[in-house]
Amino acid sequence: MKIVVTTPTGRVGSRVVQLLVQAGMQPTVLVRDAGRLDPALIGRCDVVEGDSGDERAVIRATLGADALYWVDPPTGDDDPVAGYLRMGRTAASAVSTNAVPRVVFQSSVGAEARSGFGEIDGLGGTEELLNATGAHVTHLRCGYFFTNLLMDLESLRAGVLSTTLPAEHQMPWVDPRDVGDVAAARLLARDWTGVSTLGVLGPRDLTFPEVARIVGEAVGRELVVDQMAEGDAAAGLRAAGLTEAQVEGVLGMSRGQLGFTPENQRNYLSTTPTTLGAWAWENLRPLLAT
Template identity: 30%
Template sequence: MIVVTTPTGDIGHQVVQNLLQSSAQIRVIARDPSHLAEEVRDNVEIVTGSHGDAGVVNEAFSGADTVFWLAPADPKATSVTEAYVDFTRPAAAALKDQGVKRVVSITALGRGSPVADKAGFVTGSLAMDDLIVSMGVAFRGLAMPSFMDNIARQAITIRNQGKFFLPIAADLKLPSVATRDIAAVAARWLLDDSWTGQSEVPVLGPEDISFDDMAAIISEVLGKAVTYQQISLNAYKARFVQFGMSDAMAQGMTDMAWAKDQGLDLAVSRTPENSTPTSFRQWCEDTLKPAVLD
């Protein structure tokens, strides 16, 4: 039995779709099962509620071999620690109490970096991993750079202004990965019942790419000029606060961006094994272009 958290999220729903192509028994935890696709509702077990609730995770993990773990976004949290570590505490206890063998977690690159303890959401994510690992469960933390898919959150700005914005240097080449590739890697680990031990698995995308490089590719794919503009950290934080995020979580996002600008995501060397196939150009054709032209 494989338990999937966040089955309607950007990554989680793709993990479920990949698992449905196998013969595995699948159980999902969903706050609102009506948000699941009909195909999913018809082919999985559903536990209704939050995977931050002790009763829910104990029910969901009962009889399970493997868990896909992803902490959900919590823009109103009073601290990054609350959003990651405190949210995960009930599930960590349930992993041990219910005898779950393996956990595949979505986490971040940066462990061992000199700025890892000042990296906002990344710092919280790594502390969350440490909590899960302390339960003695076999663990694979899929360690991510930034997602290509986050650029699509600025699709309207790209369409209307021909620009996208972040507080990271325009010419800094960093790894970037498509969520569909993350989901594919996660599904492979979830379906493999042979592994033991505890380790991170970097998932780096196919190449290091700068935001100026991205802008040039977006321009070619859309057939219109698109530029990247670096903004200040203060302006970046202010935008999150404007959209209703708590000050602590807006600061967590800002600290993460600062750390990435300091090279946080470059601590792991690229290899064929940790590179994934979807190029930024292909992602633009498949995902960004339809979002911008919608």
């Protein structure tokens, strides 16, 4: 079985590749720079060098594919939604051209809304593009990645966890490695058909005060939640050089959650095992020790 994996050096993609290799497969990986691959994978993967936005490269990589793991990578476009849609069109073209029978797409909670969720609207558009190919498609509706905390190390060192969401708002937090586990299992299965969605939601929903307590206990320092006004957050993003569409893309992801009920509810299938505390002990504690 030929399984193609995009973004194989990412936090999820690298886990997918590892599990496929451990399962005895030799996956095809589409990677912009083959030099970034783990040297241990040499000879265990078929490597196609190319960008996920290069339609010819994606078509070349997926020729004869039985299954595709697709991720819309960040593009750096002035409008992130347009960038994700451009990537989605590339994927859909390759799936249609090569009649790829099965696709597993790394989507997000909120993509089902189709609008009002900032950057995630681009993932919703990609879902529709893939659905229209006629392939069997599973959309993984993922929760908020633990690894997003790595972008706020300086703030965490100062004892602050910032958010524009209300303190009482609960949302699913998930380890990207667990997303990789679910994706690999789905890619290896051959008997599912149709278009479906599957939540990948971590062990439980958390409020930001709960996150501050859990992470604080893991890293050995007290954290307080700073509930920022959206205008202040926007000003900070503009000062960092983001365009107006990029600012809206970031803030819209939080704004869209208010009053929103996800399509994929928490149940046995959508719950994954790794706790935020365990992840923070392994990944944040060493970084915040100094």
